Amino acid sequence: MIIANPAAGGVGADLVWQIVRRCGRPVSVRWTAFPGEGTDIAAAAANTADLVVAVGGDGTAREVAAGLATAWRAVPMLIIPAGTANSLYRSLWGATPWAVALSRALAGAPARRLDLARLDGRLVLSGASAGFSPRVTHAAKARGTSYRAAIEEVAARYRPYPGRVLVDGITVHNGSTLLANVGGSRYRGGEFQLLPHSEPDDGLLDVCVIGGEHEVASILPLTTAGTHLNRPGVVYARGRVVRIERTDGGPLWFEHDGEVLATDRASRTLTVFPAALLMITAAESAASAA
Structure with missing residues (x-):
């Protein structure tokens, strides 16, 4: 089919x-x-x-x-x-x-059994993000421009939000937030390797949070090669439940799989759905082969 x-x-x-x-x-x-x-x-x-x-x-x-x-x-x-x-x-x-x-x-x-994530009754495949990324996705779709063009437009006026990220109940980030990405897919936006260590069948969600002290123009190019992880203010974690919050009560910009969700909440919670989907891929991961 x-x-x-x-x-x-x-x-x-x-x-x-x-x-x-x-x-x-x-x-x-x-x-x-x-x-x-x-x-x-x-x-x-x-x-x-x-x-x-x-x-x-x-x-x-x-x-x-x-x-x-x-x-x-x-x-x-x-x-x-x-x-x-x-x-x-x-x-x-x-x-x-x-x-x-x-x-x-x-x-x-042979097919691998990939993990998905559950989000408010939805299933997430590639990943989800808060902050800068959904603003770019929204701009690209609203104006019919490329993702690259939308990045430049949004970066010129974007302001980080006060946020907190919890992984399995433990706070891994609390403060100014440029973006938070959860997955899933190592790549988002086609070329940005935000989760370079992610394995799609290890039963865990990978999380990358980039603090608001970073400028888009300097940190984003590093993500294409996955070399952003050693920078101060960048957090990487893994877990089964990830909660992303906006701590001032304002609307949290959020997307998953390229779909921007309504900005009617100050928090979103994702829970791993392990081994949920059979997918034909290039090769088995280390987790699958073990």
């Missing part, structure tokens, strides 16, 4: 036809018509499909993952990257072309 999102930037009939042709067998294709439909299609596909291919970006992948993770029958999933960021595909496959990934999946490559 192929589930394609026509609203994703790189998805079109030509790409889907290439995927169908490479499958070399009869395959069903479903196009999503509205946000959230990918979840329903995936849940229904789990009754009969032996592989579900999500064609789109990180948001499309999350919808399909949510449907498969809650289905009665475990069916492996493969991502074909065709969105704006494609962060999770990069985390799982690196620079491997999608055609190679598809060939491996069709040849029976």
